[in-house]
Amino acid sequence: MSQCPFHYTDYRCTDLGAINRFIDAFPLALITSTADGRFCSSHIPLLRNPDGSLFGHVDRRNPQFEARTPLEAQLVFMGPSSYVPPEGYRHRQLPTWNYLAVHMHARIQVLDQAPETLAILERTAERLAHHSSTYRVDPHDPRVVANLPHILGLAIEPLQVEGRFKLSQDKREEDRDAALDWFIEAQGRDLRGLLEHLKAFANPTTRGDAHAHRPD
Numbered sequence: 275m276s277q278c279p280f281h282y283t284d285y286r287c288t289d290l291g292a293i294n295r296f297i298d299a300f301p302l303a304l305i306t307s308t309a310d311g312r313f314c315s316s317h318i319p320l321l322r323n324p325d326g327s328l329f330g331h332v333d334r335r336n337p338q339f340e341a342r343t344p345l346e347a348q349l350v351f352m353g354p355s356s357y358v359p360p361e362g363y364r365h366r367q368l369p370t371w372n373y374l375a376v377h378m379h380a381r382i383q384v385l386d387q388a389p390e391t392l393a394i395l396e397r398t399a400e401r402l403a404h405h406s407s408t409y410r411v412d413p414h415d416p417r418v419v420a421n422l423p424h425i426l427g428l429a430i431e432p433l434q435v436e437g438r439f440k441l442s443q444d445k446r447e448e449d450r451d452a453a454l455d456w457f458i459e460a461q462g463r464d465l466r467g468l469l470e471h472l473k474a475f476a477n478p479t480t481r482g483d484a485h486a487h488r489p490d
Contacts, residue, residue, distance in 0.1 A: 284444045287437030292327070292475040293376055294435060297322060299468055300353045300374075301402075302329075305382070307338060307347035314338035320349070320430060321401050328380075328430040331394050339426055343386045346433070349378040354461045358442065362456035363449040372440050372457050374472065379434040385427030392418075392426040439472045 287293065297320075306315045316338050320330040330444055332339055339345075353374030360367055385391060395418070396411045401407060411418060442453035454473070 282440075282444070283394060285438055285440040287439050287472065287475040288435075289475040290435075292439075292472055293435060293437045294322060294326075295468065296353060296374065296376055296439075297351050299330075300351050302351070303378075304350045304352065305311055305338070306350075307345050307382075307386035309338065309341065309345075318428070319398070319402070320351075320428070326432060328428075328432070329394050329397070330384070330428045331391060331398065331425050332428060334424045334426050336426075339382075339428075342386055342426075344357075344381060344383050346379070346381050349380050349430075351376040351378070354457075354465065357455050358453050358456050361420060363442075363445065363452050364452045365446070367445065367449060370440075370442065372442060372453065372467075373438075374440070375438045377436055378432050378440060381431045381433060383429040383431075385429055387427075388422055391425050391427040392422060395422075395425070398454050432483050437472065437475070439475070441469060441473045443473060 276363055301319045301321055303318055305318045306313060308314070314337060316332065316336060318330045318332055320328040322328055337426060355371065355373035357369065358372050359369045361371075385394070392411070392413055396413075399409060399411045413419075441457065442450050443455065450473070454466075454469060458464065459467065
């Protein structure tokens with residue numbers, strides 16, 4: 275199982291620095307794999323190690339990981355998205371839908387030892403804690419002790435990864451900037467720093483107004 279290579283080159287990104295920054299900002303992954311002729315999908319937050327691998331944890335009852343054997347899967351990290359109407363541009367354009375995502379083909383190792391799982395829980399809580407939160411996993415907390423046997427750890431090795439950052443890079447510069455302003459306003463929070471960074475790693479071109487509408 276491998277990724278389908280199709281995607282518009284204007285929006286593809288293979289720069290690992292940009293991809294890693296995106297995953298750090300949007301760590302919730304959709305993990306899809308096959309087992310016994312059926313598709314299984316789970317939404318799991320995954321965090322990066324310094325070497326580029328990732329880690330996470332799941333409920334032991336999750337049927338996607340019940341075999342406890344290594345599996346290959348397709349992971350999709352989704353960021354914000356928004357409809358951009360003609361009014362979102364400076365020049366006459368057709369509407370489109372802009373979005374941010376990272377697609378990853380990966381190998382997943384299921385970890386079923388309490389010390390490994392506990393370490394993942396500790397690192398997850400520390401990494402995801404809000405700046406005002408003091409919570410850390412206490413291995414002696416009765417709630418942690420009771421829940422630990424019901425959790426599996428995940429160790430993930432990326433095999434192939436690409437960003438798909440669609441931010442109207444196929445339009446002329448003033449229209450790209452206008453669409454970015456519309457996109458940011460639609461999110462209800464300031465994502466400009468991240469979006470400007472990601473936009474730079476695609477292949478922006480200057481084209482005329484008659485550029486064909488792209489559905490994705």
